[in-house]
Amino acid sequence: MAEATVPLISAHALACTRGSARLFAGLELAVGEGELLQVGGTNGSGKTSLLRILCGLSEAESGELRWRGEPANRAKDAWRAGLLYLGHRNAVKDDFTPLENLRASAAIAGEALGEDTALSALVDIGLGARLDVPARNLSQGQRRRVALARLLCGTRARLWVLDEPFTALDVRAVAQLAGAMADHLRGGGAIIYTTHQPVDIDAPRRALLNLDDYAC
């Protein structure tokens, strides 16, 4: 009999309240290597709230979160080191150039990122002509590209959690990001993401979680 594989992350009986509203309850999910999970649902159903809970950035009201089968709170270091979160509000610093931003975000994650690798990712993602420009003078799509360049740098994170990653990107950048996501999945990584744009991503295994099904 084949051995059961332990998922990278799983949630059991998860409930979430924001302000005075209970957004969802009884939510179950499990995401393993090579798996792409799209979190869907109407505006305000709690997609961003769920992604933040999965990354330990917000508290669930109740329920259990596990990282590689361990209660996430007991596996905090491995959980934090094992995931990379890109929120839909870009964590891009206005005063920093694209290169400084990219290296700062790697440093915050405790990853050494060489200048050559960072520069090559920025050029790859189409920012070659904007390398010395402070982020405050970049367009929305260019700022988004600065954040997404992290995904082209070969992170050690096995799980990518991406909130609306395709927003503000042009057709070429959407295709490039979809390619980087497919490569990550092929290499045994996993991705949980939200999108309001239909984008075809090549994935060995995929699932859809509709938060409207768990609405309270």
Ligand SMILES: Nc1ncnc2c1ncn2[C@@H]1O[C@H](COP(=O)(O)OP(=O)(O)OP(=O)(O)O)[C@@H](O)[C@H]1O
């Ligand atoms: N810190 C907060 N305090 C109070 N209410 C909040 C807070 N954060 C989110 N909410 C509310 O929780 C609900 C869910 O928000 P969330 O951003 O998770 O939804 P979403 O599904 O990602 O929405 P969208 O599709 O519009 O991006 C919204 O009604 C929002 O106003």
